[in-house]
Amino acid sequence: MATRSGCFIVPKSVLDRLARDASLKQATRTACRATAQMEVSWRELRGAHGLAAQAHLGTALAGVSLAGAPAITVANCHGSTSLPGTPVPNPGSSTDATAKRCFIETTAVARFYKTCFGRNSVDNLGMTLASSIHYGHAYNNAFWNGTQMIYGDGDQQIFVDFTRSNDVIGHELTHGVTQFTAGLDYADEPGALNESVSDCFGAMFRQWRAGQAASTADWLIGSGIIGPLAAKKGYTCLRDMANPGASHCLSKQPSHYSQYVPGGDPHDNSGIPNHAFYLIAMGIGGRSWSTIGRIWYAALTSPSAKPSMGFKAFKKLTAAAAKSLFPGNSAVYAEVVKGWKAVGV
């Protein structure tokens, strides 16, 4: 049975009932029965996986690094939604442009985290960075599923290949970093912070790759994945950290806390901390990753960072980090406070 068959990971009682349902074909009933029998083992496996992840996290917090650099793998789903797909041999020299780009940019993200923040992969223990490409048919999305990255090819109308924006790759891998650090919930203010942190590090990664200062960056997210139909209608990006409510954004966002939507989509409310980050980066000047990046990273990885953390709690952590990381430069602290105040936090 394929891993994405609907008879997988559903309650055993339902599988048992479906296995007895005479209105279903015999093959379907047999498959449900077989899956029901596997369910106990599967549950045990998932339990063990959870324990292993917790133990892993505990070791990471102890500051032990077990590997020098993460392995980078790319697998090809060939248009299916079965994961992980077929491994791509030597993806860095693949004739498949998507595989090659995915490998090169994922490797660069790992180097970005190591060079700028001393972090070894998303878990700081050298976890293999696995990506699956060509996921689904004309699939309009990219995401982190808790263990790996998944990229669709886009429908070639609204979106093109999701590996074409390296900030998208940086964004999604940062969801992995967040998972292994603050573990921010994916709803309300923590959810908006979760999305914002991914945008901030995705944008910084793109600037780092281009050697750009904050003042010369465009601060757009996803500008490389906009398809011809969306472009024809005037859209140039998913989001704009400099101008979150601009009409050229596929997703217009609030930029001030007074516009926060309770219970809203994390992708929308993330505009508020995104804009604070932009204002602070511009206020400080220079290269974003060397100053504000270190502050945001310290806040995200602080032992005081909690999954339920809201904007104000994160603001306090960033202000504290600005003071401790740049004790001789009060202007940095002042810009951090000023930036958050400007967005109403």
Place this chain on the structure above:
Amino acid sequence: MDKLLIERKRGGINPLKGRGEIPTASLSDATRAAVEAHFQRRTKAAPHGNEPVYLLTRVTAAGKESVEVPEHLMPAGLVGAVKDELP
């Protein structure tokens, strides 16, 4: 005619809303069984990471009922029916 509505609610980097619909009669037995299993589920399935979450709504003569299903539990074939809408 009975039908299944599929809406992408959130998740992934794509901020757009996407939707699609499939006549129930055109679903394979396996897909129908998988969909039925989701409607029988008593607890909400948690998404993995920031994977997309879909709202499945079945429309019958008796009315409508909906259930949220994360990407990793979506029956094969249903995700492909979702089309994005430009604002």
